[in-house]
Amino acid sequence: MDITVVGEGAVAAAPDVMRLHAGVEVRRQSAAEAFAGVRAAAARLAEALRGAGIAGEDLRTTELSLGPEYEAYPKVSAYRAAQGVEAVIRDLSRADRIIDTVAGVGEEARLNGVAFELSNPDAALREARDRAFADAAAKASQYAGLAGRPLGGVVSVSEEVDRGPQPMRVAAAMEDTASVSPGRQTLTVVVRVGYAFGE
Structure with missing residues (x-):
């Protein structure tokens, strides 16, 4: 006879990379x-x-669109063009300055959000595995005791x-004047462990 238990381990870590989603948008009388306007604005933004x-390899086009806007269908009032970009910011102390740089491109600039991540989650995952396995072992030991049987091997x-990013709490801002805070993220490992019961 054996027993299978589920253990869970979670570790909170501070993200060290930010992905900034930005772009440009223009409206003109013709497509x-x-x-042409959005391409010029996108070049200025890049x-x-x-x-x-921001290194060239840390810039990625995420959107390119062009379409009509209607005053009352089918009458076209203008044409809207948009181009989006994702910028990877590897030094979070520069995040606010880079956001200001986007805003300074002009009235065409758009800020569409940010996402934070860990560049190297391996150490946090190792610790989460240790916690998950210890949690499983404690549960299995308890069940073995309740069953009156010695716990065997795995x-x-x-x-x-x-x-995935799971905000655990919002940390203090990086500087007193910083508007962007990465907070903390939780990495979770769930382990399913089967143990034999001893005789």
């Missing part, structure tokens, strides 16, 4: 004007981000890892 220290192990 060609709108597209140049400004590179000038702020016969099976499987795990599930949640790498």
Whole structure:
């Protein structure tokens, strides 16, 4: 006879990378004007981000759209064009300055949100695994005691890892004047462990 228990381990860690979702948007009377305008604005935005220290490989186009806006269908009032970019910020102390750089591009600039992540979650995951396995072992030991049987060795192990960002609490801002705070994120490991019961 054996027993299978589920253990859970969670570790909170401070993110060290920010993904900034930004872009540009223009409205013009013709589609060609709108597209030319958004491409020019996007070039200014990319140049400004590179000038702020973002490496070329840390810039990625996330949207490119062009379409009509209607005053009353089918009458077109204008054409809207948009281009989005994701900028990876690896030094969080520069986050506010880079956001200000985007805003300084002009009235076409758009800020569409931020996401934080850990560049190397391995150490946190190792600690979460230790906690999950210890949790499983404690549960199995308790059940063995309740059953009046000695706990045998491990016969099976499987795990599930949640790498998604789960805000645990909001940390203090990086500086008194900083408007962007990465807070903390929780990485959770769930381990399913099978134990044999001794005789």
